[in-house]
Amino acid sequence: MLAGAILVFMLLLLFVGMPVGFAMGVAGTIGLYFKGGLSAIASILSNAPYRSAANFALSTVPMFIFMAEIISRANIVPDVFTAAQRWLGRTPGGLAIATVIASAGMGAMSGSSTAAAACMSSIAVPEMRRAGYSLEMAAGVVTVAGTLAIMIPPSIPLVIYGLVTETSIGKLLIAGILPGIMTAAIYSIGLLLWRKLKPEVIPAGQAYSYREKFASLRPLWAFLILASVVIVTLYAGIGTPTEAAAIGAFGAAAISLATRRLDLKGLYAAALQTAKITTMIFTIIIGAMVCGYFFTLTQATQKTILFISSLHIPPWFIMGLIAVLYLILGCIMDQIAILLLTLPLTFPLVTSLGYDPIWFGIIATKLAEIGLVTPPVGMNAYVVSATIKAPLEQVFKGTGVMLMFEFVTLCLLLAFPMIATWLPSFMK
Structure with missing residues (x-):
């Protein structure tokens, strides 16, 4: 009863606009008072x-964020988009598919969904509008494609999931590769089918010579090598996720400075923004831990698991209810806050049903991914709307068809767990 009242109180604090970390911390503190008093x-x-913040594994988070900020400021994203545009130019809807591929590339080098959405909206939307795409269509593709950055490694939500659940972060990051590639492929196939059904919505492509195509790859070699080194470091077990993140951050800084894509002033700005984002994430982590201690004292998790077990409900039905819960929370909360708030309850429940923790990490991240583009919060939609100066309702309207493709990938991941668990199964 007390746990339910505190949960409702926390949701009320979030509703009135209190920052997520403080809402969880305040609600948890009040719950601790009623449960055990001032002591x-x-x-x-x-x-x-x-103890929540002084965790060595948490240093992975600022390193990946720093890498993302550097790459974002080094203007590598326009080169990725140009290369994808040249190679896919003749394909019907080539610009839209190039946006998807460029967003996936941005994700493989940064792991920041909002950074990918912001960069691609300023680069791809003007190009798509000049080619004849509607504003809704262009904004929708950029908004949804930006979510690829939190699935393809490096991924901050997967790192947070690993820390909270004590699951191998390296395996989680590698597990995101195939689902990320599959998501990008389904987006692209969906756009091709959409073009066939409604040719007026997606204009025809433009052809480029092979000389132009190969020339477009030249600026990307250093960053492609960097992304490959980070993934190989994780997959081969050469280094820990923290060491891989440090390699990525150092490599991004060194390459950007050496190629004069970034100066010391830009590097300082990237470090400052990294500190701000990291502080926000750590505040949420601390608030979640305080709230988690309260729920542990009330044994809310254990009681919930026992209650659900006594109902003799099929595991797939319970998993479906959890998916619906995440989708609803995704409409009103940030993805990291959702993970920190729900995992102390959902993770023991899911593992008690016999589901693989790596697979559930990918499912939870995919559901958080959908939350990034669904109203009323939809962080990516707000970023795109602010960047291209378009009404928010038009951006959300454009995400509708793309979300259908997103749900196809979710259903495939739910039906075939091997998509997420196959690559990690080869790791030590």
Whole structure:
């Protein structure tokens, strides 16, 4: 009863606009007071915030964010988009598919969904509009394609999932490769089918010579090597995720400075933005830990698992309910906050049903991915709307058809767990 009341109170705090980390921290502290009095609050708050943040594995987060910020400021994304445009130019809807491929490439080098959406909206939307795409169509493709960055490694949500659930971060990051590629492929196939059904919506492509195609790849070699080194480091077990993140951040900085894509002022700006984002994430983590201690004291997780087990409901039905819960929360909360809030309850429940923790990590990330483009929060939609100065309702309207393709990938991942677990199964 108390746990339910505190959960409702926390949702009310979020509804009135309190930052997620503070809402969870305040609700958890009040719950601790009612459960154990001032002594419980003093016991938890005296060490939980420090222990939550002073985790060596958490250094992976700022390193990947720093890598994303550097790449975003180094203007590598226009080169990725140009290369994809040249190679896919003749394909009907080639610009839209090039946007998907470029967003996937951005994700493989940064892991920041909002950064990918912001960069691609300023680059791809003007090009698509000049080619005859509608504003809704162009904005929808950019908004949804930007979510690829949180599935394809490096992925901050997968790192957070691994830390909270004590699941191998390296395996989780590698597990995101095939689902990420599959998602990009389904987006592209969906756009081709859409072009066939409604030729007026997606204009014909433009052909380019092989000389232009190969010339477009020249600026990308260093960053492609960097992304490959990070993934190989993880997959081959050469280094830990933290070391791979450090290699990525250092390599991005060195390449950007050496090729004069970034100066020291830009590097400082990237570091400053990294500090701001990291502070926000750590605040959410600390708030979630305080809230988690309260739910542990009330044994809410154990009681929920026992209650659901006593109902004799098929595991697939419970998994479906969890998916619906994540989709609903995705409409009102940030994806990292959703993971930190729900995993203490959903992870033990899912694993008790016999599901693979790596697979559930990919499913949870995919559901959070959908939340990035669904109203009313839809962070990517807000970023695209602000960047291209378009009404928010037009951006959300454009995401409708693309979301159908997103749900196809979700259904495939639910039906065939091997898509997520096959690559990690070869790791040590």
